[in-house]
Amino acid sequence: VQITGEAYLEVAHNAKQPFIVMKENTEVTVLGTRFNINTYEEEPSLKITLLEGKVSVKHNGQSALLAPGQQAVIARSEGKISVADDMDTGDVIAWLNGQFVLDGTQLTSLMNQISRWYNVEVVYKTEIANKTFGGSIDRNVPLSRMLEALRENEVSCRLEGRKVIVGN
Secondary structure, eight states: OBOSSEEEEEEOOOTTSOEEEEETTEEEEEEEEEEEEEOOTTSSEEEEEEEEEEEEEEETTEEEEEOTTOEEEEETTTOOEEEEOSOOHHHHTGGGGTEEEOSSEEHHHHHHHHHHHHTOEEEESSOOOOOEEOSEEETTSOHHHHHHHHHHTTOOEEEETTEEEEOO
16 A cells, blocks of 8 residues: 555454555555554654554665554654654544644644645745644634634744745
């Protein structure tokens, strides 16, 4: 399977017919599992998070076998696999339950999520600080409330048609 964006998959193991997810030079072989894969083009890395079972991740000749609670991160700029332990898998799949979970989320990543969710273009008028956010927000809030929350957190932004203007 080839994917674009993000997917949550539950796959039963079948040795005779392996299930493989492909994106760029990355191959995820499923060994009976529940996992999330995030491959949005505008994000700086691909992320494969294992909730249950096992997956094998291969990228440019490197490989990693993930255990539940681990996340493989493949930085597009470096092309290396790094594995993080003890991930909060609930936060990773919060999107399935209609939540934005902002646990150290950088502003640019948050704006990418807003762009996808509300189907708006984000335009940066000035260089933005690498600010991070915490907490969670229900994805059902209107865009106007989301922008109000950003302004409450000292992010200058406004809506012009289908464009969110960030900065002055």
